[in-house]
Amino acid sequence: MALIVQKYGGTSVGSVERIQNVARRVAKFKARGHQVVVVVSAISGETNRLIALAKEIQSHPNPRELDVLVATGEQASIALLAMALMDLGIRAKSYTGAQVRIVTDNAFTKARILRIDEENIRADLDAGSVVVVAGFQGVDEKGNITTLGRGGSDTTGVALAAALKADECQIYTDVDGVYTTDPRIVPEARRLKTITFEEMLEMASLGSKVLQIRAVEFAGKYKVKLRVLSSFEERGEGTLITFEEDINMENPIISGIAFNRDEAKITVLGVPDRPGIAHQILETVAAANIDVDMIIQNVGADGATDFTFTVHRNDYANVLKRLKQAQGKIGAREINGDERTAKVSVVGVGMRSHAGIASTMFRTLAGEGINIQMISTSEIKISVVIDEKYLELAVRVLHKAFDLEQAG
Amino acid sequence: MALIVQKYGGTSVGSVERIQNVARRVAKFKARGHQVVVVVSAISGETNRLIALAKEIQSHPNPRELDVLVATGEQASIALLAMALMDLGIRAKSYTGAQVRIVTDNAFTKARILRIDEENIRADLDAGSVVVVAGFQGVDEKGNITTLGRGGSDTTGVALAAALKADECQIYTDVDGVYTTDPRIVPEARRLKTITFEEMLEMASLGSKVLQIRAVEFAGKYKVKLRVLSSFEERGEGTLITFEEDINMENPIISGIAFNRDEAKITVLGVPDRPGIAHQILETVAAANIDVDMIIQNVGADGATDFTFTVHRNDYANVLKRLKQAQGKIGAREINGDERTAKVSVVGVGMRSHAGIASTMFRTLAGEGINIQMISTSEIKISVVIDEKYLELAVRVLHKAFDLEQAG
Numbered sequence: 001m002a003l004i005v006q007k008y009g010g011t012s013v014g015s016v017e018r019i020q021n022v023a024r025r026v027a028k029f030k031a032r033g034h035q036v037v038v039v040v041s042a043i044s045g046e047t048n049r050l051i052a053l054a055k056e057i058q059s060h061p062n063p064r065e066l067d068v069l070v071a072t073g074e075q076a077s078i079a080l081l082a083m084a085l086m087d088l089g090i091r092a093k094s095y096t097g098a099q100v101r102i103v104t105d106n107a108f109t110k111a112r113i114l115r116i117d118e119e120n121i122r123a124d125l126d127a128g129s130v131v132v133v134a135g136f137q138g139v140d141e142k143g144n145i146t147t148l149g150r151g152g153s154d155t156t157g158v159a160l161a162a163a164l165k166a167d168e169c170q171i172y173t174d175v176d177g178v179y180t181t182d183p184r185i186v187p188e189a190r191r192l193k194t195i196t197f198e199e200m201l202e203m204a205s206l207g208s209k210v211l212q213i214r215a216v217e218f219a220g221k222y223k224v225k226l227r228v229l230s231s232f233e234e235r236g237e238g239t240l241i242t243f244e245e246d247i248n249m250e251n252p253i254i255s256g257i258a259f260n261r262d263e264a265k266i267t268v269l270g271v272p273d274r275p276g277i278a279h280q281i282l283e284t285v286a287a288a289n290i291d292v293d294m295i296i297q298n299v300g301a302d303g304a305t306d307f308t309f310t311v312h313r314n315d316y317a318n319v320l321k322r323l324k325q326a327q328g329k330i331g332a333r334e335i336n337g338d339e340r341t342a343k344v345s346v347v348g349v350g351m352r353s354h355a356g357i358a359s360t361m362f363r364t365l366a367g368e369g370i371n372i373q374m375i376s377t378s379e380i381k382i383s384v385v386i387d388e389k390y391l392e393l394a395v396r397v398l399h400k401a402f403d404l405e406q407a408g
Numbered sequence: 409m410a411l412i413v414q415k416y417g418g419t420s421v422g423s424v425e426r427i428q429n430v431a432r433r434v435a436k437f438k439a440r441g442h443q444v445v446v447v448v449s450a451i452s453g454e455t456n457r458l459i460a461l462a463k464e465i466q467s468h469p470n471p472r473e474l475d476v477l478v479a480t481g482e483q484a485s486i487a488l489l490a491m492a493l494m495d496l497g498i499r500a501k502s503y504t505g506a507q508v509r510i511v512t513d514n515a516f517t518k519a520r521i522l523r524i525d526e527e528n529i530r531a532d533l534d535a536g537s538v539v540v541v542a543g544f545q546g547v548d549e550k551g552n553i554t555t556l557g558r559g560g561s562d563t564t565g566v567a568l569a570a571a572l573k574a575d576e577c578q579i580y581t582d583v584d585g586v587y588t589t590d591p592r593i594v595p596e597a598r599r600l601k602t603i604t605f606e607e608m609l610e611m612a613s614l615g616s617k618v619l620q621i622r623a624v625e626f627a628g629k630y631k632v633k634l635r636v637l638s639s640f641e642e643r644g645e646g647t648l649i650t651f652e653e654d655i656n657m658e659n660p661i662i663s664g665i666a667f668n669r670d671e672a673k674i675t676v677l678g679v680p681d682r683p684g685i686a687h688q689i690l691e692t693v694a695a696a697n698i699d700v701d702m703i704i705q706n707v708g709a710d711g712a713t714d715f716t717f718t719v720h721r722n723d724y725a726n727v728l729k730r731l732k733q734a735q736g737k738i739g740a741r742e743i744n745g746d747e748r749t750a751k752v753s754v755v756g757v758g759m760r761s762h763a764g765i766a767s768t769m770f771r772t773l774a775g776e777g778i779n780i781q782m783i784s785t786s787e788i789k790i791s792v793v794i795d796e797k798y799l800e801l802a803v804r805v806l807h808k809a810f811d812l813e814q815a816g
Contacts, residue, residue, distance in 0.1 A: 016461070050484070053488065054491060056424045057488055057495060062490065064502075065488075065502055068486065068487040069483075069484055072480035072484050076480050079473040080461065083469055083473050084465050086466060094473055099551055099552075099553075143507055145507075
C-alpha cells in the first residue's frame with residue numbers, strides 16, 4: 001500500500017464527464033489498496049472568467065479580494081470531484097486550502113507556502129477516505145484566503161506530498177510526459193522515462209511548460225518523487241523526475257532540447273565601462289515590471305562596452321521606448337534590437353563530465369548557416385539566441401546531432 | 409453615528425452594474441458617519457446553477473459537499489462588492505461565513521446558527537472599514553462549511569445585527585416594503601409603515617415572501633430592529649417591523665390579507681373516532697417527506713370522524729395515492745380531495761381585542777357567494793380555504809371590508 005498524491009489540472013476537470021473520468025482513475029488506485037490525495041485546479045477557463053469579472057468592477061482589483069474571488073474556482077472543483085467519487089461508492093472528503101490548513105505568507109495572488117497542517121488529512125486517509133484538496137490556494141496566519149499564483153496547483157500537490165511523506169506525487173497534464181523536445185517540431189522526439197530535477201528546472205524555465213517551475217523546485221528541496229502523466233491516456237508510465245544520485249552511468253549526456261519562441265533582443269551599444277552601468281540599464285526595465293531573461297555584457301576595446309539582454313516579445317516596444325528616453329542618462333552611443341529572436345538550449349546533467357557539447361552544438365548550427373547572436377551557459381545547459389525564423393530547423397538538427405531520436 | 413447591518417439579495421447583486429449600485433448606496437450611509445456591515449447573497453441564479461451542476465454528478469448530492477459548492481456563490485459576491493466599494497474610495501473587507509466565524513450546527517444545507525464571533529468585524533468597523541459578509545453560510549465546530557438553507561441570507565443579516573447590537577437591520581428586496589396585500593391583485597394595497605413581529609410571522613408563513621420566516625423569528629428573539637426596503641428605489645422608509653410593546657393604540661385592527669394559491673385539500677371520510685387516528689393518517693404523508701399545512705378534524709355523530717388537511721398542490725397526487733393504499737389500514741370509508749384550493753388569511757394583532765373580525769370576514773365572503781371549505785384560527789389571524797377560482801375576488805373584497813385601501 002502506497003500513499004499517492006495526484007494533481008489534475010483545469011482541463012482534466014473541464015466538464016462533468018471529465019470530472020467523472022478523474023473519479024474513475026482515482027478509484028482504480030484506491031482499488032489497488034493505495035491511499036490517495038487528489039489536488040484539483042479550477043475548471044479550465046474559470047479563473048480567467050473571474051479575473052475578467054473583477055476587472056469590470058475595479059481596474060486593478062484589490063489583491064486580497066481577488067484571492068477571495070478566484071479561490072471559489074477550486075472550491076467548486078473539489079466539491080464536484082468528491083461527489084463524483086461518492087457516486088462510484090468511494091468515501092471522499094473535500095478540503096479548501098484554508099480547511100487543510102495550507103498556511104502561506106500574506107503575499108496575495110502570489111503567496112508562498114510556509115507549512116501544511118496535515119493531521120486531519122492523514123486521519124481521513126487512515127479512515128479509508130480519498131481526500132480531495134483545492135490546489136492553488138491557502139490561508140495566511142490571520143485567516144485571509146491567499147492564492148499561490150498561476151500554476152500553483154502543481155505546487156500544492158508537491159507540498160502536500162512532502163508534508164505527508166507520500167510515496168509519489170503524480171502530476172496529470174495534457175501530455176503524457178516530458179519529451180526530448182516538442183514533438184510538434186520534431187516528430188521523432190522521444191518521451192523521457194526519467195529526467196533529473198536540475199534538467200527539469202532548466203526545461204521548465206526554458207519553455208517546456210509541462211510543470212510549474214516552483215513545483216519542481218519544491219520537489220527538489222523536499223525530495224518528492226514526482227511523475228508527469230497524461231490525464232487522458234490510461235497507458236504509459238509518464239516521466240519520473242529523479243534525483244541526481246539515482247542516475248546510472250548509462251544516462252544520456254543530453255536529455256533534451258528546450259526552446260522559447262517569443263523572445264526579443266535589445267542591445268545598448270557603447271556605454272561607459274564603469275561600475276553600476278548594468279544596474280542603471282536594468283533599473284529602467286525593472287521599473288516597468290518587465291522580466292529580463294538572458295543578459296550578456298562584453299567589454300569593448302575602447303573603454304566602452306556593449307550590453308545585450310532579452311525580454312518577452314510583448315514587452316519589446318515598451319522597453320525600447322523607455323531605454324531611448326534614458327539614453328542620455330545612461331550615456332549610450334546607440335540602442336537597437338531585434339523583435340524576432342528565439343532561444344534554443346541543450347540541457348543535460350551529463351554535459352558536466354563531457355567536453356565538446358558546446359562545440360557540437362555550435363558546429364551543428366553553423367553547418368545549417370544559422371548565426372548565433374548570443375550565448376549563455378550554465379553547468380547543465382547551453383543556450384543560444386538565434387533569428388526566430390531558424391528556430392524549428394535548429395531544434396531539429398540539434399535533436400539529431402545529440403542522438404535524441406525515438407528508439408527503434 | 410449608528411451601526412447598520414444591510415442585507416442585499418441575489419437580484420440586488422445580479423450584474424456588475426447592480427453591484428456598483430449597492431456600493432453607491434452603502435457609500436451614502438458611510439458618508440453620513442454610520443458604521444455599515446453588508447450581507448450579500450449569491451448573484452441571482454448562481455445557487456440554482458451550482459445545484460443543477462451537482463445533480464449532474466450525483467443525483468442526490470452529498471450535503472457536506474453541496475454546501476462546499478454552493479458557498480462559492482456568496483464568496484464571489486463579497487469579493488466583488490468589496491472591490492466595488494474600494495473603487496469608490498471606501499475601505500472595505502470581505503468575510504466568508506467561516507472567516508467571521510458564524511458557527512452553526514452541522515446540519516448541512518439547513519444549518520442553524522449557534523453563535524457569531526464578532527470581534528474581528530468590530531475591529532474592522534472601528535478602523536473605518538465597511539465589512540462585507542457572505543450571507544447564507546457558516547462553519548461548524550470542526551471547520552466544515554455549512555449553509556443555512558434557502559433565504560438564509562436574511563437570517564445571517566439579523567443574526568449579525570443581534571451579535572453586533574446594531575441599531576438597525578435593513579433588508580433590501582425587490583419590493584419597497586410589506587403591503588396590506590399583493591398589489592398585483594389589489595391595486596389599492598397600501599405599504600405598511602410598521603408591522604409587528606407576530607403579524608410579520610403570519611404574513612411570511614402565509615405566503616407574503618418578503619422576509620424569510622426564520623429571520624423574522626430570530627429578530628423577534630433578539631429584539632433586532634428590522635426594516636424592509638427596496639434595493640432599486642432610493643426613496644421610501646420601507647416597513648419597520650416592531651415589537652408589540654411599541655404599538656400605539658391607533659394601530660389598525662387588521663394589518664393585511666395574506667394568501668397562498670398553490671394549496672390542495674384532502675379529506676379522509678368516516679375514520680374510526682379513536683386515539684392515534686390522526687397520527688396514523690399523517691404518518692403516511694410524513695413518510696414521503698411532504699409538508700402538511702392546515703389540519704382540521706371534526707367529530708362525527710356516528711362514532712366516525714372526518715379528517716381534512718392541505719398540502720402543496722405538487723404533492724397532491726402523491727398523497728392521494730399513498731392514502732388510498734393505506735385506506736384499509738386506516739379504516740376510512742372514503743378518501744377524496746380538491747386539487748385547486750387556495751388559502752386566504754386576515755392578519756392583525758388588533759383582532760385580539762376586537763370581536764367580530766371573523767363574522768365580518770365570513771359575511772363578506774358569503775356576500776360574494778364564496779363558499780368556505782375550511783376555517784382555522786390563531787390569536788392574530790383567521791384563515792379560510794376556498795375554491796382557487798375565487799382567490800382574487802376574496803382578497804379584493806376582504807381588503808375593502810377591513811378598510812385597508814391606500815390612504816388619500
